[in-house]
Structure formats: structure tokens, C-alpha cells
Amino acid sequence: MKLKAAPFFRGVRLAGHKSRTANLPIEPLPVTGEIHIPLSRHIGAPAQAIVKTGDTVKKGQCIARAVGAVSANVHASVAGTVTSIGTCPDGRGGTIPCVTVAPNGVQETAYLSPLSDLSSEAIIERIKECGIVGMGGAGFPTHVKLRPSAPVDTLILNGAECESYLTCDDALMRARSKEIVYGAKYIAAALGAKQILIAIEKNKPEAIVAFEKSDLPVIPLKKQYPMGAEKQLIYCCTRRRVPLGKLPADVGVIVQNVATAFAVYEAVELGKPLIDRVVTVTGEGVEQPKNLLCQIGTPLSVLAEICGATENTVKLVEGGPMTGAALTGTSAVVTKTTGGFLFLSGKETAVYEPTPCINCGxxxxxxxxxxxxxxxxxxxxxxxxxxxxxxxxxxxxxxxxxxxxxxxxxxxxxxxxxxxxxxxxxxx
Ligand code: SF4
Ligand code: SF4
Incomplete structure (x- = not known):
């Protein structure tokens, strides 16, 4: 079933630049070398390592525990040996705490059992245990978001993906719509929300068709940036306005990214923690753009090699061109919030000198x-x-x-x- 969105007049129309990866499937990226698993790329306190150098870890084993009220557990994304507990470059000139694991090629897993108790408390506890955070970029720990300060009646699944270049959510929606719907239902059950709405920009027709086959209503959205921003999305889907200084829960709504819903499905039904995600690698600086399923902690240099990064790249960005972060090199790693890496050529970037404001408004x-x-x-x-x-x-x-x-x-x-x-x- 399709529902109509309320109009959104402001914002801008961006050039999509999505065609190079928009129809590509998700390719699993093989694990080839050491993985540097970040302990702090979520909102809140860094997780504290509970393993030590020399330990053998299984894939999915918890290696760092959340500290404080807002934080997230971290798990080994490969089986292997812990070679160091220290820091790794964040690609932006700084460092982040991380646990480095050398894979042993065995890939023995330590997943939890599928969850049989589907009470609200048990689902939230499972999401917390599995270290799930908002995968749309914010990285807010999901278990905290699922304990809102006000009653929530509506869950909006955010499949807008309004930033240019990125197609990781589109690829996931095309391939795993059924699982995303299950994940959404678990989130709604945890919240006690009666209504689930799936919001997708109209430039993703296959994804819209995939969800139309489910029993949940889909809201096709006008292609307009920043349609995927929480407050804009809530208005377009429900006509409820979130007042300044208030949270979506104050108007009875919670928004979750589609990739987060998929991670919840995996946590509940497979007992799998958040250890991998889909990452778009694109831009004219790579010969073979891809939507890659990457283990968390995979070095960007590995993605660059497999996608054929060339010297045409003059600017490297993590995330979308509007809200992403410029990188200083390929020393960054895939984190729970990495939606894409853009290898932009000179034609795709421009450097302007600011001139005085002309008060055009x-x-x-x-x-x-x-x-x-x-x-x-x-x-x-x-x-x-x-x-x-x-x-x-x-x-x-x-x-x-x-x-x-x-x-x-x-x-x-x-x-x-x-x-x-x-x-x-x-x-x-
Ligand atoms: S960056 Fe801030 S001020 Fe600028 S358009 Fe967006 S919301 Fe408005
Ligand atoms: S009013 Fe000034 S700052 Fe705003 S868009 Fe026009 S020139 Fe730029």
C-alpha cells in the first residue's frame, strides 16, 4: 500500500550521481588482512576492551563493553588473534581507540541463540547486547533510543537516502526488504508503536516495489535534500512538527534507518551482533564502483584496491558529499556508521573563493x-x-x-x- 507524503518545499535538488552503483548488487568483501575494530565511532562513551593482546576471538564475540548510559558494545567482526589494543587512524588526521584482530581464516562464530522471548524488554536487551547503533550516520545507540521519554505510536523506517552518490541503503532495501520488515516489527514491538511507515525517495523505484509487497505502508517521497533529516521526514510522513528543543518521541514518533532495522532482524533472529554493513564505494576516482558488504574495521585501503582507485582522485570523503567528512588518505576504516567512501575526481569537486554576501536571501x-x-x-x-x-x-x-x-x-x-x-x- 502506498501513502502520500506531505509536501516539503524547502531544501535543494541535488544531482544524484547514483547511477554508477544504483543497480549493482551487494558484493561481500573477502577478509584479507588485519581488521581494526573501532571502539568509539558511536555517540557516547567509547566501549572498554575486555580482551587482551594474544587472545583468540571468534567472529561475533563481544570484545568491548559499553561504558555508561550512552555507549555501545563492540564485537569481533572476524575470528582470529588480537594483535593489539590501541588506536588506529580515523582518516581525518586523528586517531580512534581500536582492537586489531589478525584473521585466522577459520571464521568460527560466537553468535547468540535466536531470541525466543519477544517481549519489549527482551528485544531491547538483545539490541543492546548486539551493539546496534543508528546506521544512517548518527551512530546513536539504538537501545537508548528505544526507551523514549514519551509514548510512541509511530515508527518511521528511513529509506530516503537523500545524499548524492550513496546507494548502500537502496541496495539493502532491494535485496533484503523482507528482513528489514521483520526488523521494523521487532523495533515497533519494543516501542509499543502501532504504526510502521516506510519512507523512500522516489528515485528508488525497485525498493518501493519491494516494500509494496509487504503488509506495511510505503510513503514515496519527493527527491529533495535533506528529505532524510529526522524532522523533515516526520513532517512529510505524519504532518507532525517536532518543536525546537524537542525530540521526535515528544510527537509520538521514532525514526530508524533501514540498515538499523536489518541489523535488528539479524540480532533477534540469528543472534548476530552488528559486525558488518553495506558500504558504497564510488566516484570517478574508482574504476569499479561497488556496494560492498564489509566487516566493521576493514581498512579503506582494502576497499580502494578492490574498487580500482586511481590517481584521478583529488578528494576522498567518508559519507555523502553534503554531510560527510573529508579524509586525508586511505587510513580510515569501515565503522558502524560508514555508508560510503567517495573517490572524487577533479571534475566532481570545485574549490571556490568566497566573495562578499550580496544579501540575495x-x-x-x-x-x-x-x-x-x-x-x-x-x-x-x-x-x-x-x-x-x-x-x-x-x-x-x-x-x-x-x-x-x-x-x-x-x-x-x-x-x-x-x-x-x-x-x-x-x-x-
Ligand atoms: S546547514 Fe543549518 S542553516 Fe544551513 S540550511 Fe541546513 S539547517 Fe539551515
Ligand atoms: S544572502 Fe548572502 S550568504 Fe545567503 S545565499 Fe545570498 S550571498 Fe550567500
């Missing part, structure tokens, strides 16, 4: 949060962060980058907003 007209980005930049440049919040509305910004994208003067608006937000947080 375009940045404000596209802002999905109805903010005044030019005001934020003006006050941020003057280091008047309180005024940036008062007149620019910076605290409501969802950092989508649409304002920077349309600015004819190429002002670094989103960057200014991030600076103002971090300064305001530091002062708080």
Missing part, C-alpha cells in the same frame, strides 16, 4: 529549519556567538549544508554554523 529560502544562515555567519565572524544563536537560530541547525550549496557568493555558511555551535556548547 537564497540561503534562508532553502533552509529546512527556516533559519537565517547569513546572520549566523556574520555574528560568528564577529565572535558574537550569543547573537548567532539569537538572530541566526544556530542551535536549531541540522548541519545539512543546503545553505552553503546554494550561496552564489560561496560563503562558508555551514562551517560558520558548526563553529558557532561548538563555541556555544563550550560556553554552556
Amino acid at each position: 537564497k540561503c534562508a529560502s532553502v533552509c529546512p529549519m527556516k533559519l537565517l544562515p547569513m546572520q549566523t555567519e556574520f555574528y560568528t565572524d564577529a565572535k558574537e556567538y550569543d547573537n548567532a544563536a539569537k538572530y541566526g537560530g544556530v542551535l536549531a541547525c541540522i548541519e545539512c549544508g543546503a545553505c552553503s550549496y546554494v550561496c552564489p557568493a560561496h560563503r562558508p555558511l555551514a562551517q560558520a554554523i558548526k563553529t558557532a555551535k561548538s563555541e556555544l556548547r563550550r560556553k554552556a
Whole structure:
């Protein structure tokens, strides 16, 4: 069954750049060398390692425990020997704590038993045990999100994938729609939500058809960025507006990414922790773009080699071009939140020198949060962060980058907003 979405007038139309991987199947990436499993690429405290160098671990064995209320367990994504517990490069010039495992080629698993008790408490506990986090990019521990402060009646499955280039969710939806539906039903049961809505941008017709065969309603969405942002998605699917400073649960809604729902299915039915994910590798800098099923912790250099990365690459990005992070090299690893790596050629990137603001108002007209980005930049440049919040509305910004994208003067608006937000947080 198809339902109609409410209109979304703001935002921008991005060039899709998805055609190179949009129809490709998911290819499992063979494990060839050491895996560096991050302990901290989720929101919250890093997990604490419970193995030591020299230990033998099985695939799926818990190797690091969540610390504190907001954190996530971490599991071995391959069977093998722990060769170090330290740090690995994050690809952005810094490091992250990690456990390095040298695979032994045996691939002996330590999965849990399928879950027979399907009570809310048991499902949430299973999700927590399996280290599941939001896989759409945020990395918020799912078990925490499933204990909302207000009653929830609606679960929205986010299959919008509105960023250019990325097709990892599309590939998963085309291949595993039944499992995603099961996962959604387990999440809804955990929440006590009566309604499940599946939201997919119209540029993924095969995925829409796949879900139409299920017993859940599908909402085809206009192709518009940032359609997949939580507040925009909730309005388009339910016409409920999340007030500033409030959470989706305050209007009775929880949003989960489709890959997260698939991970929940695997945790509940197979006892499998979150140890792998689909990653899109694309851009004109690779000869063979792919949707790869990768073990968490696989070095980007392995993906680069298998996809034929060339010297045409002038910019490397983890995630989408609007919200992703520029990388300094191929030292990054696949994390639970890595949707893709973009190897962008000179033709796909442009470096602009900012010129003075011409007060055209375009940045404000596209802002999905109805903010005044030019005001934020003006006050941020003057280091008047309180005024940036008062007149620019910076605290409501969802950092989508649409304002920077349309600015004819190429002002670094989103960057200014991030600076103002971090300064305001530091002062708080
Ligand atoms: S101000 Fe924030 S929410 Fe508005 S367009 Fe810019 S980045 Fe997006
Ligand atoms: S879009 Fe750029 S030039 Fe136009 S008002 Fe905003 S900051 Fe100024």
C-alpha cells in the first residue's frame, strides 16, 4: 500500500550521481588482512576492551563493553588473534581507540541463540547486547533510543537516502526488504508503536516495489535534500512538527534507518551482533564502483584496491558529499556508521573563493529549519556567538549544508554554523 507524503518545499535538488552503483548488487568483501575494530565511532562513551593482546576471538564475540548510559558494545567482526589494543587512524588526521584482530581464516562464530522471548524488554536487551547503533550516520545507540521519554505510536523506517552518490541503503532495501520488515516489527514491538511507515525517495523505484509487497505502508517521497533529516521526514510522513528543543518521541514518533532495522532482524533472529554493513564505494576516482558488504574495521585501503582507485582522485570523503567528512588518505576504516567512501575526481569537486554576501536571501529560502544562515555567519565572524544563536537560530541547525550549496557568493555558511555551535556548547 502506498501513502502520500506531505509536501516539503524547502531544501535543494541535488544531482544524484547514483547511477554508477544504483543497480549493482551487494558484493561481500573477502577478509584479507588485519581488521581494526573501532571502539568509539558511536555517540557516547567509547566501549572498554575486555580482551587482551594474544587472545583468540571468534567472529561475533563481544570484545568491548559499553561504558555508561550512552555507549555501545563492540564485537569481533572476524575470528582470529588480537594483535593489539590501541588506536588506529580515523582518516581525518586523528586517531580512534581500536582492537586489531589478525584473521585466522577459520571464521568460527560466537553468535547468540535466536531470541525466543519477544517481549519489549527482551528485544531491547538483545539490541543492546548486539551493539546496534543508528546506521544512517548518527551512530546513536539504538537501545537508548528505544526507551523514549514519551509514548510512541509511530515508527518511521528511513529509506530516503537523500545524499548524492550513496546507494548502500537502496541496495539493502532491494535485496533484503523482507528482513528489514521483520526488523521494523521487532523495533515497533519494543516501542509499543502501532504504526510502521516506510519512507523512500522516489528515485528508488525497485525498493518501493519491494516494500509494496509487504503488509506495511510505503510513503514515496519527493527527491529533495535533506528529505532524510529526522524532522523533515516526520513532517512529510505524519504532518507532525517536532518543536525546537524537542525530540521526535515528544510527537509520538521514532525514526530508524533501514540498515538499523536489518541489523535488528539479524540480532533477534540469528543472534548476530552488528559486525558488518553495506558500504558504497564510488566516484570517478574508482574504476569499479561497488556496494560492498564489509566487516566493521576493514581498512579503506582494502576497499580502494578492490574498487580500482586511481590517481584521478583529488578528494576522498567518508559519507555523502553534503554531510560527510573529508579524509586525508586511505587510513580510515569501515565503522558502524560508514555508508560510503567517495573517490572524487577533479571534475566532481570545485574549490571556490568566497566573495562578499550580496544579501540575495537564497540561503534562508532553502533552509529546512527556516533559519537565517547569513546572520549566523556574520555574528560568528564577529565572535558574537550569543547573537548567532539569537538572530541566526544556530542551535536549531541540522548541519545539512543546503545553505552553503546554494550561496552564489560561496560563503562558508555551514562551517560558520558548526563553529558557532561548538563555541556555544563550550560556553554552556
Ligand atoms: S542553516 Fe543549518 S539547517 Fe539551515 S540550511 Fe544551513 S546547514 Fe541546513
Ligand atoms: S545565499 Fe550567500 S550571498 Fe545570498 S544572502 Fe545567503 S550568504 Fe548572502
